[in-house]
Amino acid sequence: MIDEHTQYRYFCADIADGIDLVFKESPRWPQVYIDVADINDNSPFFLPDTRTIQLSELSSTGTAVLLPASHDADTTANSVTSYHLNAAAELDEDSGIVDRSATELFSLTMSTKLDGSTDVKLVLVRELDREWSDTHRLVVTAFDGGQPRRSGTLNIIVKVLDANDNRLAAAYDNFVEREQSQSL
Numbered sequence: 001m002i003d004e005h006t007q008y009r010y011f012c013a014d015i016a017d018g019i020d021l022v023f024k025e026s027p028r029w030p031q032v033y034i035d036v037a038d039i040n041d042n043s044p045f046f047l048p049d050t051r052t053i054q055l056s057e058l059s060s061t062g063t064a065v066l067l068p069a070s071h072d073a074d075t076t077a078n079s080v081t082s083y084h085l086n087a088a089a090e091l092d093e094d095s096g097i098v099d100r101s102a103t104e105l106f107s108l109t110m111s112t113k114l115d116g117s118t119d120v121k122l123v124l125v126r127e128l129d130r131e132w133s134d135t136h137r138l139v140v141t142a143f144d145g146g147q148p149r150r151s152g153t154l155n156i157i158v159k160v161l162d163a164n165d166n167r168l169a170a171a172y173d174n175f176v177e178r179e180q181s182q183s184l
């Protein structure tokens with residue numbers, strides 16, 4: 001506690017990990033260092049918190065899409081330490097069915113950049129099929145390492161774009177049309 005009545009002249013300088021108070025008026029005066037300890041008073045969040053991704057159903061496995069960055073104003077262990085991928089519960093608003101297959105189609109990869117921040121990518125690990133499902137909804141949850149830990153979520157909507165990958169069916173339809181026209 002700084003008391004103006006007992007000590008009114010002092011030099012104060014901010015440093016990266018706390019506040020450094022140095023009394024310079026006399027070498028007999030003590031040097032006082034105050035480190036402000038971080039507490040986990042901020043939750044992780046994504047900006048933006050929803051991302052729509054369009055992927056062709058012919059996208060090859062290994063296709064990776066960079067996701068929005070997570071943020072947490074706290075430091076070190078109180079900042080983001082892990083990410084989890086889940087299927088969104090609200091896939092089908094009428095039935096409430098969870099798209100469990102979404103987590104079989106996609107995974108997450110994390111890589112640390114030179115500045116210490118983390119790139120999180122959504123990676124396709126199995127082939128898509130628009131004729132089976134044209135939309136997949138997932139949720140990425142970022143957890144910090146605080147006690148108790150806090151979290152923030154990113155909603156992902158994957159739109160599967162059509163490709164002409166049903167040539168046998170198309171050929172069969174053409175064959176039937178020819179047969180029908182010849183029999184007339």
Ligand SMILES: [Ca+2]
Nearest residue numbers: 038039041074
């Ligand atoms: Ca804090």
Ligand SMILES: [Ca+2]
Nearest residue numbers: 042074078144
């Ligand atoms: Ca935090």
Ligand SMILES: [Ca+2]
Nearest residue numbers: 162163164165
């Ligand atoms: Ca298709």
